Amino acid sequence: MKNNNKPPFETTTLWDYPTQNYGNRPHGDNKYRGVTPAFVIWNLIQRYTKEGDLVVDPMCGSGTTIDVCKEEKRRVLGFDIVPYRKDIKQADARRLPLNDEIADFVFIDSPYSDNIRYNDHPDNIGNVSCENPRFFEELDKVVKEAHRILKKGKHIAWLIGDQAKKKKFVPVGFKMYSILEKYFKPVDIVCVARHNQTSNTPIWHQRAKKCNFYLRGFKYLIIMQKIK
Ligand SMILES: C[S@@+](CC[C@H](N)C(=O)[O-])C[C@H]1O[C@@H](n2cnc3c(N)ncnc32)[C@H](O)[C@@H]1O
Structure with missing residues (x-):
């Protein structure tokens, strides 16, 4: 950790953080299941904003984006289908109460299937399995809405993981990339190492070996730019 507990400024496409948070103050709530590593948002706003x-986060969860942005003197708006604070x-991330082209940066860490029960709201996309084509249809609407609110030339970053469940693999990250590419110009893909997930236990490692599958070790951070 450098510069008064600030995270290191990333220069490669492999980001690996030991904890969810940095510094002495909370950024989001690390008890919130599916919370984003605060380091990820810190690094993105250093590169893509001033x-x-x-900054707009349409699926803000426990508010990590809000806390990081405020500390870094960015203006920020966080939305969620069920606000945590x-x-x-x-x-609803598919219908934001915002004018066209007002955001300088959009960050989204969306559900990547129905693996985490965030809430029972009927419009929670995290209650739809990624094995159901509707899951990607709904996320397409979120991408379209993010494109609408973002200024031309500005960037969006989307964090998402794949699903391998009961011998069925769904390449959620690749599917998300192709949806984003319909609206935006690709800039890069970062691999964010996963830690502390519930499957990181000896019993799950044993199962992965015995039943011949891999546990998820990373998430994709897809970065794109609005050109038109
Ligand atoms: C992975 S979590 C976000 C975590 C957050 N970045 C944090 O650090 O706490 C995904 C969030 O998407 C929200 N969500 C699901 N469907 C939504 C929708 N239609 N509109 C807005 N938010 C939605 C869930 O309620 C959940 O909080």
Whole structure:
């Protein structure tokens, strides 16, 4: 950790963090299942935004994006279908209460299947399995809405993982990449190492060996730019 507990500035496409948080203050809630590593958001806003820029997170969860952005003097708006705290506004990521082309950066760490029960709201996309084509149809609407609110020339970053369940593999990251590519110009893909997930236990490693499958070791961070 360098510069007053700030994370290291990443220069490669492999990001591996030992913990969810950095520094002495919380960024989001590391008890929230599916919380984003705060390091990821910190690094993205260093590269793609400057002080005073507006960052939007349409699926804000426990508010990691809000905390990191405020500390780094970015303006920020966080939405979620079920807000976890008062500074998160209730909205559906497919229909944001925002004008066209107002955001300087959009960050989304979306559900990547129905593996985590975030809430029982009927519009929670995380209640739809990635094995159901509807899952990607709904995320397509989220991408379209993010494209609408983003200014031309600005960037979006999307964090997502694959699913391997009961011998069925769904390449969720690749599917998401091809949806994003319909609207945006690809910039890069970063591999974010996963830690502390519930399957990182001896029994799961034993099962992976015995039943010949791999446990998920990383997530994709897909970075794209709005050209038109
Ligand atoms: C992986 S979590 C986000 C984690 C967050 N970045 C954090 O650090 O805490 C995904 C979030 O998407 C939200 N979500 C699911 N469907 C939604 C929708 N239609 N509109 C807005 N948010 C939605 C869930 O409620 C959940 O909080």
